[in-house]
Amino acid sequence: MFSFDKCINLDANLEPYNYKRWCYILKNNVVNIILIAVFIYPIIIGFLKKNSSEALKEVINSIFTSLALIVSIIIGSKKVWIIFQMHNEGKFNNIYEYLPNWIMNLCTKNLFITRIVVTISFILVIQGILVFILWVASSIILTPILEAIDNSLKRKSNLARRIYGALFQSPKAICNLVVLCFLLSFGAMFNKNPKYMNTLEKSQIYTYLSNNVVNPVINSNVVKNLPQVVNDSFKIIVEDTDISKNDKSVFNEYLDRKAIIYYNGITLDEGVKSSASINKTALSIVKENGSTYEKSEDIYNWIGNNIKYDDEKAMEVISNNLKIVKSGAVEAFNTGKGVCFDYACLFVAMCRANDIQVRMVIGEGFNGEQWVSHSWNEFYDESSDRWISVDTTFYSGGNYFDNNNFENDHRNSKVVGQW
Known part of the structure; x- marks a missing residue:
């Protein structure tokens, strides 16, 4: 008989399909149990109900x-x-006039919740349209085929029909599993609770499906839930010469010559300059006896939760109004907002306050529509002897701390500073 008691102190790195391996998987993560239950449930129901054309229709409609x-x-x-974007352009103003003031005030004061509600509603509307189209197609094409299959299976024994019933439920079971993984991933974009993220990461089943099904779809330039960086909000100026992000050879030449390089109007040294307040905060937010990895993650989470993306500043940078733009770690810390360069500078300043080796990296990031100039960080973890990529700007878009899929939306990286 299966017993969780047998699963105590087992090694997680056992061979696949091994009894002890599956004991460990079930014992150590509730997400694994939920995913397995979601997969098995329709198969059991199919076995109990046996096969029929009506059951097949239900299965196909469920798959659709x-x-x-x-x-x-x-x-x-x-x-x-x-x-x-249409909201920002005032396209919905005529509709807003008919809404009660308390609803408008509620939406204005709770932008994060409003974003979630609008996104989910938008998704459900699209799903409803797609379901209707698929239902019409199914009624015309599949109904005669299903009735023919049903007539053939009626001559089979009850056991055979139960087996067929379970088999026909397999596609539904797989779809349920994949959909749940998509929903868990979608939830991770909004839920930054460390326990939730850690539970997902420790689920072997979720990790496998995420790496082999969810991520290939999401990362195929189809969907990237990142901050609303509408265009290049990061400008590099070398001796008053604007270096195009595509002119890599010229830019690398300037780096090699140690020329004075300006990032969003200031030098790198000016950008990462700290203050007493930053240093005090940086020391207070990390675990007292934590490892370099843990302290870096604490800094990542603090910046992600306390610094907001500055869309107005991004537009000023895009418009080359660099003379009126204030940038860097101190500016981001004092105002609670900034663009990618400010996020990266603040991460550098806070890491330096904790004696953590850190780098400034520039390159390109994918904003959901196109590749744009971007900056992020790396820190050195002594315990694993590696430089780990971190992007605090993209914090609201998912986990960008030591993410195995980091390179999917970051490319052409160049280290421009190390401390």
Whole structure:
């Protein structure tokens, strides 16, 4: 008999399909148990109910609904920014006039919740349209085929029909599993609770499906839930010469010559300059006896939770109004907002306050629509002897601390400073 008591103190790195391996998987993560239950449930129901044309119709409709939800999540997450852009352009002002003031005030004061509600509503509308289209197609094409299959299976024994019933539920079981993984990943974009993120990361089943199903879809330039960086909000000036992000050879030459380089109007040394307040905060937010890795993660989480992306400043940078733009760690800390360069500078300043080796990296980041100039960080972890990539700017878009998929939306990286 299966017993969780046998699972205590087992090594997580056991061979696949080994009894002890699956004991460990079930024992150590509730997400694993939920995913397995979601997969097994429809198969058991199919076995108990046996096979029929009506059951097959239910299965196919369920599969269509699941597929429609996956597609709607992809499309909705990619295109929901259009809704917010139309809002900013005043396209919905006529509609807002008919809404009660308390609703408008509630939405204005709770922008994060409003974003979630609008995104989910947008996804559900798309799903409804897709389900209707698939239902019409199914009624015309699949109904005659299913009735023919049902007539053939009626001549089989009860056991055979139960087995067929379980088999026909397998596609639904797989779809349920994939949909749940998509929803868990979607939830991770909004829920920054460390326990939630840690539970997902420790789930072997979720990790496998995420790496082999969810991430290939999400990272195929289809959907990237990142901050609303509409264009290049990071400018590099070398001796009053604007270096194009595409002119890599010229830029590298300037780096090699140690020329004076300006990032968003200031030098790198000016950007990472700290203050007494920054140093005090940096020391207070980390675990007292924590490792370099833990302290760096504490800094990452603090910046992600306390610094907001400055869309107005981004537009000023894009418009080359660098003379009126204030940048760097001190500016981001004092105002609680900034663009990618400010985020990266503040991470450097806080790491230096904790004696953590840190780098400034520039390159390109994917903003959901295109590749744009971007900056992020790396810190050195002594315990694993490696430089670990960190992007505090993209904090609201998912886990960008020691993320195995970091290179999917970061490219052409160049280390421009190390401390």
